[in-house]
Every structure is written in C-alpha cells, then in structure tokens.
Amino acid sequence: MAGLFVRDCNRFSICPTERQNSSRSTELLFHEFTRLAVPENSLQDYRLLAVDGSDLRLPSNSNDGFSSIRNSEDSKNYNLVHLDAMYDLIGKVYVNASVQPKKGMNEHKALLSMVDQSEISGNVIAIMDRGYESFNNIAHFQEKSWYYIIRAKESYGIISRLSLPDCPEYDEEIMLTLTRRQTKETLSLLKAYPHRYRWIQPHTTFDFIKPKDSKFYDLHFRAVRFAIADGVYEAVYTNLNAEDFPPEKIKQFYNLSWGIETSFKELKYAVGLASLHSKKKDFILQEIFAN
Numbered sequence: 148m149a150g151l152f153v154r155d156c157n158r159f160s161i162c163p164t165e166r167q168n169s170s171r172s173t174e175l176l177f178h179e180f181t182r183l184a185v186p187e188n189s190l191q192d193y194r195l196l197a198v199d200g201s202d203l204r205l206p207s208n209s210n211d212g213f214s215s216i217r218n219s220e221d222s223k224n225y226n227l228v229h230l231d232a233m234y235d236l237i238g239k240v241y242v243n244a245s246v247q248p249k250k251g252m253n254e255h256k257a258l259l260s261m262v263d264q265s266e267i268s269g270n271v272i273a274i275m276d277r278g279y280e281s282f283n284n285i286a287h288f289q290e291k292s293w294y295y296i297i298r299a300k301e302s303y304g305i306i307s308r309l310s311l312p313d314c315p316e317y318d319e320e321i322m323l324t325l326t327r328r329q330t331k332e333t334l335s336l337l338k339a340y341p342h343r344y345r346w347i348q349p350h351t352t353f354d355f356i357k358p359k360d361s362k363f364y365d366l367h368f369r370a371v372r373f374a375i376a377d378g379v380y381e382a383v384y385t386n387l388n389a390e391d392f393p394p395e396k397i398k399q400f401y402n403l404s405w406g407i408e409t410s411f412k413e414l415k416y417a418v419g420l421a422s423l424h425s426k427k428k429d430f431i432l433q434e435i436f437a438n
Contacts, residue, residue: 177436181242182266193270195236195400197407198261198279200254203228203435208426216250230435231257234407242267246435254278255352259287272296272387274404280304282325283353285366285384296401299370299382306382309370310342315380316372318394323366327356373398414438
C-alpha cells in the first residue's frame, strides 16, 4: 500500500533514499497524511487535541534491545513499547505520535517532541492527564502560544504549594516566577514570597533557564477546581482566559478528552495494533505508524 503513495515524491516529500528505511518512510507518510488531513470541524473555532499514552505488547524477542525487558535473572523477558499520541477530538484523526521503549520511557519528552515539531497553528487547546504535569511542559505550551488544560496532581506536585482557597471549587489566577540561582536576592524573594517564587533544582528539567543562569522565567496560568460528581472534584491548570472560558466550559472540554481512550481501543482492537507481528525495531515502528 505504501508504494501507491511514495510514487508522488513531490506531494509527500519522500526521497528515494528514504525508501531504504521502511520504518522512517512509514513515519514520514504518517506525518504527511496528518498534515494534509486538516479536519473542517472544530469546537467554537478551537481544535481540541488530546494527549495520552498506551503500552503495546510485542512478540517475545530477547535479542531486540529496543523493546526487550527482563525484570530479573530468574524471569523471562518480554517486549513492550509505549505509544504517546496526539488526537484531534473533533476531527477524529491522530495528528502526531511518539514511540519509546517501555523501559526508560519519558512521557514528558514524548509530549514535547510532538508539541515542538507540530506545524498546527491557530486556536489549539491541548488536553492532558496529570502524568504530563510539569513547569517545563507548561512553559513549552506558553512559548508555542498553544492553549492547554492539564489535570493536576492534587495530593502533591505543583498544586500543593500554591496559595489556593480552602474550598471545594475555585478558579484562581496564578503567577509563578522560576529561578535556578540561590543568590542573596533570590533567597530573599523565595523567603518573602514563597507562593510566587520557585527555585528549580539543578537536576530538574527546565529548558528555558540554563543551569547557573541568573535569569527569571514567569509562568501565568489558572488553577481551576470543579465538581465532576457528587463529592468528587477535579483540578486542572489552564491558560484559557476566565472570561471566555469559565469553569463549566473547562469541564466540558476536559470531559471530551475521553475520546482519545476510545480511539486507543479502536486502534488496538478494530485496527489491530494489539496484535503486532514484528520483532525488530524498524518493523515494529513501521507497523505502529502504518496502523
């Protein structure tokens, strides 16, 4: 099937040399198809892009260093990769994907690779679960000029150190200033304004302040908490403005993100991604992007 499309090199931007690597060619075709397949439908003039991940079990192959996992010397090896995908909830089409070995996977890196390389412009709202919460991810969305809704880790994480009302529901504007330096100036600011200034540890990934750099970086977002059932609440971070996007509308958008779970189910069991046949890395990637 791929041969039907690689004939038109000008349209799909695939050179003959790329055909030598089947997995690379299939990935390029995937990206070209998704670039051309821009859905006409949107919600209130916004493209809603849900991001989530799912594990894919592979045929056993202890010789494949990419996917093989062995928990102990006494246990048998098994093969697993992790798929992170970006899915248009209204157009019902995948717009990007990242595949990593399950062992050592990093969903944050997968998210940023999809966001940073995306050519999608205009009104975009990316919606994610709490596994993608981080200052670095929020900053990348801020630099990309994309809107986002990220579920918060309520018992720990960013929200645990914010100055928020002691009530079940709230909608608060948050301004945080990040720094990596511990000078007299920054230490005094951290002590005087603990809810405004944050020190980023040297080992913490934050791409917009280099280690030992004296600069500050401002993050501006809302922390919104709303009821999803009787006595059950959810908190999210978003940079959507409060006037046009009150909590009830944020809740509506977040609820739509369930569509990516449905899409994964269809991708695995209707399309066949749950029954991969390949054992080598290049062919594994070819199968995933082809599906």
